[in-house]
Amino acid sequence: MSLHDLVLSPFSYEFMRRGLLSAVLLGTSGGLIGCVLVLRRMALMGDALSHSLLPGVAAAWFFFGTSTTALFFGGLAAGLLTALGSALLSRLTRVKEDAAFGSLFIVFFGAGVALVSKLPTRINLTDFLFGNVLGVSAGELRLAAAVCFVTVAVFVIFYRSVLLETFDPVFNRATGGRGGLVHLGFLTLTVLNLVAAMQTMGIVLALGLFLLPAVSAYLWCDRFITMLLLSVAFAVADSVVGILVSFHAGLASGAAIVLCLGAVFVFSALFSPRHGAIGAVRIGAARRPPA
Amino acid sequence: MTPDQNIISFSGVTVRYGKLTALQDISLEIPCGSSTAILGGNGAGKSTLLRAVMGWQRLSGGEIRIGDAHPQHARPRLSYVPQRHSVDWDFPITVRGVVEQGRYPSLGFLRGLSRADHARVDAAMEELGISQLGGRQIRMLSGGQQQRVFLARAVAQGGDIFLLDEPFAGLDLFGCEELTHILRGWADQGRTVLAAVHDLAIARSCFSRGVLLNTGLVAEGPVGEVLSAANVDLAYRGGRCVHTGMPKAAGIDGVLP
Numbered sequence: 001m002s003l004h005d006l007v008l009s010p011f012s013y014e015f016m017r018r019g020l021l022s023a024v025l026l027g028t029s030g031g032l033i034g035c036v037l038v039l040r041r042m043a044l045m046g047d048a049l050s051h052s053l054l055p056g057v058a059a060a061w062f063f064f065g066t067s068t069t070a071l072f073f074g075g076l077a078a079g080l081l082t083a084l085g086s087a088l089l090s091r092l093t094r095v096k097e098d099a100a101f102g103s104l105f106i107v108f109f110g111a112g113v114a115l116v117s118k119l120p121t122r123i124n125l126t127d128f129l130f131g132n133v134l135g136v137s138a139g140e141l142r143l144a145a146a147v148c149f150v151t152v153a154v155f156v157i158f159y160r161s162v163l164l165e166t167f168d169p170v171f172n173r174a175t176g177g178r179g180g181l182v183h184l185g186f187l188t189l190t191v192l193n194l195v196a197a198m199q200t201m202g203i204v205l206a207l208g209l210f211l212l213p214a215v216s217a218y219l220w221c222d223r224f225i226t227m228l229l230l231s232v233a234f235a236v237a238d239s240v241v242g243i244l245v246s247f248h249a250g251l252a253s254g255a256a257i258v259l260c261l262g263a264v265f266v267f268s269a270l271f272s273p274r275h276g277a278i279g280a281v282r283i284g285a286a287r288r289p290p291a
Numbered sequence: 292m293t294p295d296q297n298i299i300s301f302s303g304v305t306v307r308y309g310k311l312t313a314l315q316d317i318s319l320e321i322p323c324g325s326s327t328a329i330l331g332g333n334g335a336g337k338s339t340l341l342r343a344v345m346g347w348q349r350l351s352g353g354e355i356r357i358g359d360a361h362p363q364h365a366r367p368r369l370s371y372v373p374q375r376h377s378v379d380w381d382f383p384i385t386v387r388g389v390v391e392q393g394r395y396p397s398l399g400f401l402r403g404l405s406r407a408d409h410a411r412v413d414a415a416m417e418e419l420g421i422s423q424l425g426g427r428q429i430r431m432l433s434g435g436q437q438q439r440v441f442l443a444r445a446v447a448q449g450g451d452i453f454l455l456d457e458p459f460a461g462l463d464l465f466g467c468e469e470l471t472h473i474l475r476g477w478a479d480q481g482r483t484v485l486a487a488v489h490d491l492a493i494a495r496s497c498f499s500r501g502v503l504l505n506t507g508l509v510a511e512g513p514v515g516e517v518l519s520a521a522n523v524d525l526a527y528r529g530g531r532c533v534h535t536g537m538p539k540a541a542g543i544d545g546v547l548p
Contacts (some may be wrong), residue, residue: 039382160395167377168392174345174371175396175448221383222428 018141019200019241021135025144026197027235028208029151033193033212035231036186037225039166045098045213047136049187050194050203053081054112057198066079068139074193079191082108086111087184114133121176131202133243133253147196151189155228158182163224205254209235212261219275226273234264298323298452299344303353306339312340312417315507316353321485321500326478328494328514329487331504332527337487340504343452344485345371357452365452366396370445370454370462375438380430389440390416400405415447419473442473453477457485459493471497477532491518 011018031223037046056078057071064070086100095103136144155162164172165182173179197206213234214227221227242257249256299321306314314336321327327338342348342353346362357365363479370393371488394408416422419439423431429440438458445453453466458474459467474497477484488494494501494514501517503509510517 039379077421146384157400160400162397163384164392167382167384167389168373170373170377171371171444172394173347174373174454176366177396218383223385223388224383226382 006248007244012245015136016243016247018136018138019253020240021137022141022144023133023202023209023239023243023253024236025141025148026193026206027213027239028232029148030197030206030256031213031232032151032155032228033190033239033258034210034212034235035138035217035228036166037161037190037211038214038218043215045101045188046194046210046276047205047253048101049079049082049190050110050207051080052108053191053194053198053203055108055115056081056112058112058115058119059259062115066136068143070198071198072143075195075198078108078112079194080188083187083191097104120269129202130252131198131254133194133200133246133257135199138195144196144200147192151193153177154185154189158185159225162186163211180241201254201257205258208258208261209239212258212265213238216261216265216268219272238264295325297321297359300356301353302356303344304340304350304355305352306336306343306348307351312506314343314504317504317508318353319502319508319511321483324478324481324483325476325484325500326387326484326498327500327502328498329485329502329504330489330491330494330517330526331509334506335373335504335526336506337489337504338456340457340502341485341487344454345369350519368450368452370448370450370453372441372445372453374456375434375441376457380437382429384429385425386427386429386432387412387416390421390443390447391431393444393449411449412447413434415443418446419443423474433466434462435469438462438466438470439473451481452483453485455484457487457489458486459490467493470481491523494518523548 021145026289037043052075056074056076059078060067060070060074082101082104086097086104087097089100089104090097093100161172161177161182163184164175164177165179169179172182192248193204193210194206197203197209200206213231216234217227217231221230237258239257241261243253245251245260246253246256268276270276270278297320301317301319304314304317305312313334315437317336317340329340331337339348343350344362346355346366355362357368362369390412391404391408394404394411398404398408413422415519416425419442421436421443424436424440429437432440458470471493474484474486478499484498486498488498495518498514500512501514501518502511503522503526504547509526510519510522
């Protein structure tokens with residue numbers, strides 16, 4: 001098989017081009033979002049957030065059918081409700097934020113599954129969970145482009161606020177930064193990206209597209225800006241490779257992308273010279289000097 | 292500004308969280324260029340007092356003035372040093388990157404650091420003796436060096452009032468000596484230092500003045516007078532067990548005169 005057959009000819013198909021473009025767009029914004037999720041230790045919260053989108057999407061489907069706009073706003077509403085609800089719960093009761101998130105999302109997810117089981121149409125739970133990169137519609141592609149644009153713009157314009165709020169929220173507040181606003185804005189941005197990635201990647205795998213490149217980059221970088229750029233590079237590159245693998249091997253596309261990202265992650269965790277496992281063992285001492 | 296001018300004044304400051312009173316009717320003056328330790332047991336109101344000076348604690352009563360201004364309008368004068376363990380030292384950022392954050396508040400959204408900003412960052416790093424460490428990731432530092440990075444960031448902010456939250460927490464003996472030396476130097480330069488401190492021995496050796504809290508104000512003034520046996524007993528044991536042979540906390544006994 002020539003290089004042309006291997007790499008270029010698959011993209012003579014319209015659905016392949018759409019799938020690729022959509023994955024690249026979402027990888028770009030997801031790679032950015034993922035860095036903040038990883039550094040703020042919100043990785044599992046992102047997971048909870050993604051599951052909580054289901055009832056909103058199902059309800060939108062129930063009332064408005066398959067319109068991308070309706071699904072988008074349905075998912076957005078459910079996600080924001082979970083995020084705001086758990087923020088309120090943790091402020092007003094003694095329940096901590098992780099428990100609040102964990103409890104709310106599972107209620108939302110349950111409600112979603114119940115709704116889906118009552119739907120007259122044959123909306124498939126696995127479509128929602130695992131998506132289908134190769135079935136991306138023009139509307140979904142536009143949505144992905146819009147979300148990607150907004151995310152990149154926010155990171156460029158508010159770079160310093162994002163950095164400061166992620167690194168040292170107390171100092172940010174002390175210098176007059178609007179920490180709460182940044183946090184809320186970030187949660188909204190995360191929900192936007194999850195909703196946009198829903199059809200393409202499915203919510204479970206979408207989170208992989210966000211988190212995996214970010215953790216991999218985290219293992220190589222000692223600067224925030226490099227971590228952001230490397231994370232995006234990983235996400236975009238693995239999207240392309242993953243889609244090609246899925247085409248040639250006949251694998252589910254989202255899974256193929258996540259597996260490629262996973263390979264990079266495992267490689268980084270093992271072989272990163274300064275922050276990887278083998279490096280740490282070879283030095284023979286604890287990885288870090290005593291604090 | 293003459294040294295005996297007051298720079299921060301509290302009049303009747305009261306803070307309540309719901310039914311809980313954190314600070315009760317605090318009135319005192321902080322002289323310009325002094326170094327003051329805020330002392331007291333857990334829950335005595337040390338952090339609340341610092342937050343109030345920063346202007347992010349709503350007062351239930353009373354007033355704080357910094358110079359002639361409300362704390363929120365005096366922000367450029369205030370440089371803040373959070374607790375060292377409040378950040379993740381694995382964060383992908385270099386020493387210089389952290390010190391540069393001191394200039395962020397004075398920058399717009401898209402404007403980068405100007406030459407003057409970089410000069411201030413250089414000067415702050417020079418002053419704290421961390422110029423050589425600029426390119427290092429912050430985990431690769433000793434505890435004392437990490438503290439100096441935070442101090443350099445505060446210096447780069449350019450304020451003349453320094454608020455430190457438990458700066459000695461977690462430092463080893465050498466780190467404490469180093470920090471004492473730095474803070475004394477600041478006071479000599481006319482900078483005003485206000486720090487929450489829980490170690491009374493350090494408070495004696497490092498600060499010229501003390502503010503002893505137990506929700507209310509127990510004592511304030513020169514640190515030696517503030518930390519008299521009677522005051523310490525009042526603040527830490529509520530005056531309950533003077534000379535009764537009750538078990539006493541070792542850290543306190545060690546510094547009683």
